[in-house]
Each structure stands twice: as structure tokens, then as C-alpha cells.
Amino acid sequence: MDIVGYSSLVGANEQEAINALLNYRKLIDPFITKNNGRIFTTGGDSIFADFSSPVNGLRCAIFIQRMVCDLNLAEKIKPSMRFRIGLHIGDVLIQGNDLLGEAVNIAARIEQMADYGGVSMSESIYLHTKNSFENERFIDGGFPVFKNIKESIHVYSIEIAGTTPNPNLIQKVSAQSYQETVKGWMKDPEYATKKIMDAQNFKRSGQYDKAVKILIIRVLKGEMDANEELISMVEKKLIPQDFHNFVVDTFVMISKKLNSNDQTKFGLLLSNYALGKDNKFKSLYFWKMASNINDEAKFHLGKALLEDPTTSVNETKEAITYLTDAAMMKNVAAAVILGLFYSDKNRDEYDESTAFKWLWVAREFKDSKAQVYLEALVKTMNKATFVNSKIVAESLVDQIRWNVSNN
Missing domain, CATH: 3.30.70.1230 (Nucleotide cyclase, GGDEF domain)
Structure with missing residues (x-):
């Protein structure tokens, strides 16, 4: 220690x-x-x-x-x-x-x-x-x-x-196999001397494996244009199956060189790029790096933790904090997630008043699904709880509007 x-x-x-x-x-x-x-x-x-x-x-x-x-x-x-x-x-x-x-x-x-x-x-x-x-x-x-x-x-x-x-x-x-394989590409004249333009040509001709190898080499050499090109291939689902983990590990290798916005983007990209058992961990890694100064990263981190059935009690508290911070800055999706979380009777944290206030917030900011969830919740509430919860919710909406206007 x-x-x-x-x-x-x-x-x-x-x-x-x-x-x-x-x-x-x-x-x-x-x-x-x-x-x-x-x-x-x-x-x-x-x-x-x-x-x-x-x-x-x-x-x-x-x-x-x-x-x-x-x-x-x-x-x-x-x-x-x-x-x-x-x-x-x-x-x-x-x-x-x-x-x-x-x-x-x-x-x-x-x-x-x-x-x-x-x-x-x-x-x-x-x-x-x-x-x-x-x-x-x-x-x-x-x-x-x-x-x-x-x-x-x-x-x-x-x-x-x-x-x-x-x-x-x-x-x-990062796995030794990644390092050894990429070193092999860097020594191969077919790829080592090629430029981003060559990768684009290979991509246009459908030779995606060659394009990926060249782009990974250029990314590791610090060429940000190659970075954007590789991201584009991921978003368009052009990465061959055998290269999925190599691409993910490349993102991870350059993580320290990214600003918080890019770290957030990479985390989101990897979370949607469900092509390896440890990608979720890597997404959380990016979001944790960015969460100190990036509200969007806090939201994604909190959402990912709450959606994971293996999340511990302490992690759940951490996730609620992240989502609350996001919702207080008018992140409607965060408000909906909190509302549904607290309205789940199978959870120890079940609290219909807290669920009501967050769903009310989401509805006030024009989330159509929140209206449906809110109507279902109100049917289970007694009149006194409803009245008190509404007062708290309206005050919370005013606070959020103030936060946004003064940020």
C-alpha cells in the first residue's frame, strides 16, 4: 500500500x-x-x-x-x-x-x-x-x-x-498480443510507409483490413486526422470482426492525449461498440477520466452504472450523484432515469415522492415518455403525498431553470 x-x-x-x-x-x-x-x-x-x-x-x-x-x-x-x-x-x-x-x-x-x-x-x-x-x-x-x-x-x-x-x-x-501484432504491421513495408490517403483508397475499394492497419499505425504516430478517420470507420461499422479489439485498444492507448470532450466521445463510442467483454470497463475508464470537468461524461457514467445489475451499493450512490448533477442542469434524460429508478418497487431506494419530482421535471421540459410514467405513478399516490410532491417538484423546476440561466 x-x-x-x-x-x-x-x-x-x-x-x-x-x-x-x-x-x-x-x-x-x-x-x-x-x-x-x-x-x-x-x-x-x-x-x-x-x-x-x-x-x-x-x-x-x-x-x-x-x-x-x-x-x-x-x-x-x-x-x-x-x-x-x-x-x-x-x-x-x-x-x-x-x-x-x-x-x-x-x-x-x-x-x-x-x-x-x-x-x-x-x-x-x-x-x-x-x-x-x-x-x-x-x-x-x-x-x-x-x-x-x-x-x-x-x-x-x-x-x-x-x-x-x-x-x-x-x-x-493492454494485451501483449496487441503490442506484438502492431509492431509487426509497423515493420511490414506494405503498411508502414502508407499514409492516410492510402487508407482512404483501401476503404473506398472495400479493403477495410488494410485501411484499419494503416490508420492504427498513423494514430499511434500521433496523426489526429488518422484518429478521426478511424472513428468514422467505427461509426459506419466498417471495421472487420478480427480487428474490433485492435481498434478499441488503440483508442485506449491514446486516451491520455485526449481532452475531456474526446474522452467522453470515446467512452460513448465504446459503450455502443459492444464487441468485447471488457469494452464496458474501458467506457467507464474514459468517462471517469472526463467526469471531473465534463457534465456529459458524468451523465453517461451514472447511466451505465445504474443499468448494470452488478453495480454495488456505493456505486449506485455515486451514479445517483452524477445523474442528479446532470438533471439539475436540465438533462432531461437524467431526470427520466432518476424518476424510473426511484419508482421501481423492487429497489431498496424506492421513493414515490422522489420519483414524482424527477418525472415532473422531465415532463415540464417536454419529455413525452415522462408524462406517461408520471400518470402511472400518480395513480398509486394518495392525495396528500401528491400535493406535497408537486410543490417540491415545481420548486425543483424553478431551481433548474435558474441553474441553466446562470451557468
Whole structure:
């Protein structure tokens, strides 16, 4: 376990950073012990711990990250800190206060794959714990290439509300087969020396495979015109089946170079481009990157999370926040989604008054389907609830109009 950006915090104010770390440790260390964990030598911003079972280790990791998230939201410790946690199973060597061995090295590498505020683990941890954490959502992170680690490690993570995507994660977990294949294209004179114009000619003649290879090479070389051309082929469904995942992985490889609007667009494109089991995860990745400054990304992220039956309770809360933010800026689709969500009697969150106010908002802003949903809901409400809900809903509409006019 380590702290994200600890060196920068120390550089800004060393004493404040040290005091903050000590305050976090006062809360973290007892919980490690409570879960049958032993803390070994800690080096500044890192903690090594050994647990009696994978379940104890993962339970502890999840609790720590959610506790830290709550502390940071409440601004109880300043400067606030974000942690990354990595878990692995293996034999270790204990020498005094030190924990040594290949398993320790692998756990440290896996930790580097975690989102900021997140938990990553090896497949061995995942297989030992998945049945004990049925309410959590595990994410397949693929087979990253670890420096100085010969063993092939399949990495998973748990989706935790409040995390920030690790900007290096997706690039590291891209399959080796992608890298090796594209390197082969780059060495092939049939494709390596070709330009965007050649790709367009191949596309016009129906040789889509050759067009895709050339465009991927040009995109990876930083040619934005090639990027737009490749997007166009995706939108027109011209990508051959065998190249679907190569195209998706290419989008992912250049993700850090995109602005938030393009990240949102890529996320939407991938979510509709249902051609691989992990595309949904990649869509969420793009939207999470963009959601800090992009309202459209917040909407798509919230919608995707609510539509997923495997979404955890904390993720559901996160999704509601995103959709509420969008609806408060007159995103009618978000208001409809919230209305239907709260009107679902099979959900623990069922609340007919809240459902009414969001469907009322959507209807006021001319959504025809909302009128139908609203009429059905009103039939189940008593008069007092209807009157009170209407007053709240009308006030909410006024607030949204004010938000839009003053934005």
C-alpha cells in the first residue's frame, strides 16, 4: 500500500504531510491488526502487511479505501491523501521487521496498477475471495507486463466509489498480443510507409483490413486526422470482426492525449461498440477520466452504472450523484432515469415522492415518455403525498431553470 503523490505533498509542506500521514495511520493500522494482519517495515509512504487469509486482506483493503474516501470528503485530515493497495498470495521470508520474497515484489507491482483510492489483486486473490464478496464488482484488468517479473500475472480490481483512474493503468494492461501484432504491421513495408490517403483508397475499394492497419499505425504516430478517420470507420461499422479489439485498444492507448470532450466521445463510442467483454470497463475508464470537468461524461457514467445489475451499493450512490448533477442542469434524460429508478418497487431506494419530482421535471421540459410514467405513478399516490410532491417538484423546476440561466 502506498500514497499517491506523496513526494509532491512533502515538497509542498513536509511537516503537514508527515502529520497527515500519522493521522491516517492512527486509523488504518488498528484495522489491519483487527483483520489478523501484521504490519512490517514501512518506508515513508508505503505499508507492507501480511494477513492470515486472502478474505481478511481484501476485506481490510476495501474498508481502508472507503474509510479514507469518507475522511477526505469530510476534510477531516489535511492535506488529504489517496492510497493504492495491491494484494497477492505467496510464500514470504520474514527477517526481523522486514517482509521479503517474490510474492512481496509482485504485490508491490500489482499495487502500481490500482486506481487512486483503489484496490488491485492477483488472480489467486480473486479466486480465493470472489464468493465471499458477492456484493462487490470485480474488474478484469488483463495481463500487464511487470518489470523483472517473469511470471504471467492476471490482475483484477474492485470498483470503489470515489476512486480516480490511474492514468498509467490502461496503457500497462493492454494485451501483449496487441503490442506484438502492431509492431509487426509497423515493420511490414506494405503498411508502414502508407499514409492516410492510402487508407482512404483501401476503404473506398472495400479493403477495410488494410485501411484499419494503416490508420492504427498513423494514430499511434500521433496523426489526429488518422484518429478521426478511424472513428468514422467505427461509426459506419466498417471495421472487420478480427480487428474490433485492435481498434478499441488503440483508442485506449491514446486516451491520455485526449481532452475531456474526446474522452467522453470515446467512452460513448465504446459503450455502443459492444464487441468485447471488457469494452464496458474501458467506457467507464474514459468517462471517469472526463467526469471531473465534463457534465456529459458524468451523465453517461451514472447511466451505465445504474443499468448494470452488478453495480454495488456505493456505486449506485455515486451514479445517483452524477445523474442528479446532470438533471439539475436540465438533462432531461437524467431526470427520466432518476424518476424510473426511484419508482421501481423492487429497489431498496424506492421513493414515490422522489420519483414524482424527477418525472415532473422531465415532463415540464417536454419529455413525452415522462408524462406517461408520471400518470402511472400518480395513480398509486394518495392525495396528500401528491400535493406535497408537486410543490417540491415545481420548486425543483424553478431551481433548474435558474441553474441553466446562470451557468
